Amino acid sequence: MGRPTGPYRTPAPVGTTAEPGLIPDLIARIPWPRWALITVAAAAGVLIVSCLLCVLCRCCHRHRRKKPRDKVAVGLGSARSSITTHLVQPEVGNVESNPGGPQQWGRLQLSLQYDSGSQQIKVGLKQAVDLRARGPGDTADPYACVSLSTQPGHRYETKAHRGTLNPVFHETCCFRVPPAELPQTTLQVRLLDSRCFSQHEPLGELSLPLGAIDLRHVLELWHQLGPPGTTKAEQTGELCFSLQYVPGSGRLTVVVLEARGLSPGLAEPYVKVQLMLNQRKWKRRKTSARKSTTTPYFNEAFTFLVPFSQIQSVDLVLAVWARGPRLRTEPVGKVVLGTRASGQPLQHWADMLAHARRPVTQWHRLQPPREVDQALALQPRLHLPLPGS
Known part of the structure; x- marks a missing residue:
């Protein structure tokens, strides 16, 4: 008999391992035209490449942003905005240095003004610098307590400033002092570290006799803080x-x-x-x-x-x-x-x-x-x- 013609093929000999490829077999089983398969494959490739590029660009951007923060020091004096100066901490370079030598307990800037008409002395607490942290860590939550020696029951406390050794207060308090009592009156300012669950630690003190100061003019001076006293809360x-x-x-x-x-x-x-x-x-x-x-x-x-x-x-x-x-x-x-x-x-x-x-x-x-x-x-x-x- 002759060879069969048409779509029939001769079966493979016994013992051979001729199998079709995996990918061509999968493509042959998908009931889509060839142009649709090519379009889907191209779209998937573009999407994968785009995701890889986005991840690569993001990593490079983070790497570039870390370098300036570690190497460049930004000063508050160079910033220009609508924030007033009493809401930010002063730069160390802008604060006058103490010509008397090394500082141990920090310094306090305050203003004094006496009104003879109302017999009131106005004490303005400006800021403190170079305070010494007495607790664990290198920071504190300082606040100031102002009182007069002739009025031990009357005192004024500022709000606490979190996490700083250079607090900016900008607070004012008034005390009524007759002119006859001014020579015997001493202004006392204590700076303390606010603690939530323990005793407030004293950071420094200032005792200023008012009789030795000319209160006819408004004074604004820096004063050296002394060591904390023995007065306990x-x-x-x-x-x-x-x-x-x-x-x-x-x-x-x-x-x-x-x-x-x-x-x-x-x-x-x-x-x-x-x-x-x-x-x-x-x-x-x-x-x-x-x-x-x-x-x-x-x-x-x-x-x-x-x-x-x-x-x-x-x-x-x-x-x-x-x-x-x-x-x-x-x-x-x-x-x-x-x-x-x-x-x-x-x-x-x-x-x-x-x-x-x-x-x-x-x-x-x-x-x-x-x-x-x-x-x-x-x-x-x-x-x-x-x-x-």
Whole structure:
């Protein structure tokens, strides 16, 4: 018989391994025309190449940006913007050097102005430079405390500046001093490192006798800070508490944790928590008393409902009360927080509003009760004499 013709082919001999290629076989099984397959392959190739180029360009861009940051020092003086100078830290090169020798505790720039008409001395705290960090690390959270030797119960605290040894304050405080008391008055400025969970560390002090200064003109001078004195914050007592505010529900939670440094002659201390609205007494709570201790631990929480529309009109007052030597329960010291506060209490209040729904804990020095009542314009209660007294 003859060879078969047409589409039929002679089968391969037995024992051979002739198999078609894998890729041609896959292409043959796809029911697409050849031009469609070529288009899809070209598009995929372009997409892969584009992704590779983007990754390569991004890596090169990062590598180029790291070099100038490590090698070029940018000064604040060369920047031109609408930011005022009191919102940034000064350059070290722009600060006058001290001709007296090496600096140990830093320097403070302040201004003094006395108004004989109102009998007030205006103290302007400008800035401090080259402070020495006393805690771990090479930085601090400094703030200044200003007082007069003739008015130990009246003092002014600036807000704390985070993470710097060259704080810029630009804050002003006033004290009423009659002209006859000026020669005997000494201006005292203490710089302290703010600590949230421990004692505030002193960084330096300045004592300036006002009788040796000509206050007929406005003075603005640099002064060398001396070593911190032996005055401790525990002598007036301290109180630790946390604040938490939830704007949605208007819940203000105050957790009174502990107190320390109270006078040994006091007995059964407890804490009163009071809310004032528009300088009027509004709500009040108090903790239970602790016996036979100068470092009472409370850990008691109180919740107040304060709408967000009224939070700026509220003053929060925490007062430590105890039974004194005369067996009468009297206030030992107070702390006032709110928009009318200053220094650390104002900073604590601002941190609470800035970190909503998160508790913020800090230690606060107790202020004299009469000083806080005068700042809040509170009138002392009238104590009626007891029958037979």
